[in-house]
Amino acid sequence: MRIGILTGGGDCPGLNAVIRAVVRTSVKEYSSEVVGFLEGWRGPIENMVMPLTMQSTGGLIHRGGTILRTSRTNPFKLDRGPERIAENIVKNRLDALIAVGDIDTCSVANRLHQEHNLNVVCVPKTIDNDINATDFTFGFDTAINIVTEAIDRLHTTAESHNRVLVCEVMGRKAGWIACYGGIAGGADFILVPEKPIKAQEVVQAIKTRHSRGRDYSIVVVAEGARFESPEASNEPSESNGDSPTDNTSIGNQLARLIESETGFETRATILGHIQRGGAPTAFDRVLATRFGVKATQLVHDKKYGRMVALSGSKLHDVAIEEATGSLKTLDMELYNVAEVFFG
Ligand code: F6P
16 A cells, blocks of 8 residues: 555644654555655645655654644645645555644544545644543643643742742643643642633632742643633733733733732743653653554554544544544543642
């Protein structure tokens, strides 16, 4: 067989481990060939290809990012996008396509399968861990380890200055990174998109903590968390906080509110794309490798329209739409565990 592969959506550590596994499994187990498409769905639309061999993908398992690069291109928003993909799949004599990506990448793959009869298999990827039907996605473990180390570092400087430090992490719509990283880092409050921020609840928790003689606090907030009432943050309600660099980010808003309401010196740190960079953890290298091998097996078994998934310690496959119909938001039982340590 000749198999195409692309990486779409936000990058994360582990993508190269998937590429390496797909190539190695295809060549060694099935004597198949693999063609890489560059920059997400832009690659098959524009026919941007890179032949992939065992030699060119050897030694990739530890490298962050993706050698195929990525984008957030959506072919269904472009003139004849799907049709051009189908034409280029024929032009490259491909039997199937493996799409490695987030919920948007996989949703596109599913539509191409359902509406244009393309042979696709998906591998779920995101640091947000917000894809349904799989317990974890690779990239997540690396991100929470980066967050945990950052919080450990923030603890020492907060304690040295008797300060409240607000750490803003990624997660536009789901609070998995904030909750896991916050628990692991021993945060004194964690704010997630799934639970609107009650300003006075945060303020009171910090005051209570400081009244117990703990003169510093760590507050972790997901970039997608929002105040229950916009006026609570004294920011214009249109502030969207989407860009980690502008001063309307939720982390900055929260820091200003805490300092003004408690009188405690407060600073904000926005981790941003550090959470997406660097080498994958061992867990992510192994999970990504397993996903890549399994996806290659699905292709050779002609099980198209499927996504590889982790359930417990076992891999299985699900219909792509089972994973992409809705976002996997935070399990609030885990948040309840975190609440034990607030304040
Ligand atoms: O989807 C993963 C993610 O890292 C989100 O957590 C974050 O909000 C978003 O991507 C950032 O997107 P971009 O890298 O395109 O700015």
